[in-house]
Amino acid sequence: MIIGLTGSIASGKSTVAAMLNELQLPIIDADLVARVVVEPGTETLQQIVEAFGEEVLLEEGTLNRPKLGDIIFHEPAKRKTLNDIIHPAIRREMLRQRDELLENGARHIIMDIPLLFESRLQHFVDNILVVSVKEETQLRRLMERNNLSESEAKARISSQLPLFEKEKGADAVIYNNQSLESTREQLHKILRIWQVVN
Numbered sequence: 001m002i003i004g005l006t007g008s009i010a011s012g013k014s015t016v017a018a019m020l021n022e023l024q025l026p027i028i029d030a031d032l033v034a035r036v037v038v039e040p041g042t043e044t045l046q047q048i049v050e051a052f053g054e055e056v057l058l059e060e061g062t063l064n065r066p067k068l069g070d071i072i073f074h075e076p077a078k079r080k081t082l083n084d085i086i087h088p089a090i091r092r093e094m095l096r097q098r099d100e101l102l103e104n105g106a107r108h109i110i111m112d113i114p115l116l117f118e119s120r121l122q123h124f125v126d127n128i129l130v131v132s133v134k135e136e137t138q139l140r141r142l143m144e145r146n147n148l149s150e151s152e153a154k155a156r157i158s159s160q161l162p163l164f165e166k167e168k169g170a171d172a173v174i175y176n177n178q179s180l181e182s183t184r185e186q187l188h189k190i191l192r193i194w195q196v197v198n
């Protein structure tokens, strides 16, 4: 079974991913893939340089993310150019990793995709697991973790699809409002129902 793990900012995806890792389930991490596909020497990085110029490279040849972020912030049309290069590369690499794991005999695979719904990647997975949290808890954890003011944290939360919308598209939801033990129990129960663990 391919399980899509998602949620919202600071809802607890990494926390649940760590619990899945403890169970030795293989995890494909979309954020990590997004970095790997633009490493020096990749075709994707070459395409970005062709579209944006050498100025988006640092001296050592890696991507200058703040610079690129600045360009697409000031010229919104260029965001699409960038996404049209990066998104297909991320998708290809995620599917490549999935196929490799399957060839090596993996029976269950976790795809950790924070923006699964926003990127419309539901078809990549068999079952969707959403890690949800009450907004007040999410706000408090985000402010603490990232050292943000309330308004900065609120702005980040509201830039994503609301969690109640994600819950509607889920096959199972973990409510990560209480202790880590409660979250772990919910996770294990879902995995038993899905026959991923005994």
Ligand SMILES: Nc1ncnc2c1ncn2[C@@H]1O[C@H](COP(=O)(O)OP(=O)(O)OP(=O)(O)O)[C@@H](O)[C@H]1O
Binding pocket: 007, 008, 009, 010, 011, 012, 013, 014, 015, 016, 114, 141, 142, 145, 176, 177, 178, 179, 180, 183
């Ligand atoms: N059940 C919990 N009890 C207390 N703190 C928690 C709990 N779950 C998560 N946290 C804390 O809340 C913060 C957000 O959790 P986590 O980093 O797992 O979220 P995330 O969804 O992966 O976030 P992002 O997508 O923003 O990286 C972290 O500091 C984490 O340690």
